Amino acid sequence: MKSYQEMSKEELLQEKESLKAAYKEYQKMDLSLNMARGKPAVEQLDMVMDILDVLDSKSEMVAENGIDVRNYGEMDGIPEAKKLMADMMGTKAENVLVFGNASLTIMYDTVSRSMTHGVCGSTPWCHLDKIKFLCPVPGYDRHFAITExxxxxxxxxxxxxxGPDMDMVEQYVNNDPSVKGIWCVPKYSNPQGYVYSDETVKRFAALKPAAEDFRIFWDNSYVVHHLYEDRQAELLDIISECEKAGNPDIVYEFASTSKVTFAGAGIAAMASSKKNLDFIRKSMTIQTIGYDKVNQYRHIKYFKDLDGIKAKMKQHADILRPKFEMVDEILTKELEGLGIGTWTKPLGGYFITFETLEGCATSVVKKAKEAGVVLTGAGAPFPYGTDPRDFVIRIAPSYPTLEELRQAAEVFVLCVKLASVEKLLEA
Incomplete structure (x- = not known):
């Protein structure tokens, strides 16, 4: 079939009528399908139910350093949890603080603390005339929501x-003292699934910020979320790279087990330099008497070590991989050669990015919703919810069943075709 751009007006009109008829048939089906967020599927949650069985009334409940995990204390997290999270992130336990159930909370608190108390003795951001953050786009909407x-x-x-356009990053960071941070999802990025190259990581580590309180917010949320055992992407350890570059304080790294065990009921951690962690500890002692060490202990008993996490992630991949491959198969079959869309083919993470013809994303999302398929809002992967070219759509294949996902993908490609025809007929 020829591309839509090669079609005459008459051919486009015929195609539009055919697509509208098919679209109406889907509307009659009263579908209720959701590809809006990267939620683990029910099968993934069922797969880790046995984590609830590792502790009972006869469990010792004592960490390796003798701390009773049921009581107050051990603000950094129990030693075993610090090591487990450090191993997952590829750093050292001494660089890690273990917090509560979600890394997003840590990121929010880190920005909030910087606003009210500054960064390691610098002027609190709330007292400055202008504060700026760099936002790689498309990116994670919840990051942007925090800064907004x-x-x-x-x-x-x-x-x-x-990774991000590092020429632009260096230009802003090295010359503008009002630039205080940058959001990064360095491995299987949200939503494109890209992995930062070694050169990109090294250039981040070698930044020479104009602001002494500039920090890289390195959200390594998909560090162990591979889809293919034989094609696992490698990412340099940003903590050690910053140390080598003489910039040990420039980065905060975040990670959690929220999509390894239970979403919203895992353990989350931050890795950074001693100077940064010492400053953060001062606020922690005011904020909490200690995070949930029982949950930390439960995770240790369940996984034991990094190999235990890797084994569980293979099981996750076995559930997720067919879903990603199905979406790619349907996109390829229905859209390849039409010239109306491109998409990423990630090796890990939770998302696929689809790029429509310019000016079509909002229309596609609206049409899909009216046919019973909920997608992430057009513009969501951009600051302020505004996609300047209205062309990026985030697809989240994880939550639906395979059959639901097939229907949702079929509706999606139909909406892409219909929105594209309408756009070309407007020209």
């Missing part, structure tokens, strides 16, 4: 397959 919540100006930085 605090009134921080966000600057779009285009993503490449190797």
């Amino acid at each position: 919540h605090f009134g921080i100006e966000m600057i779009n930085i285009p993503m490449t397959e190797d």
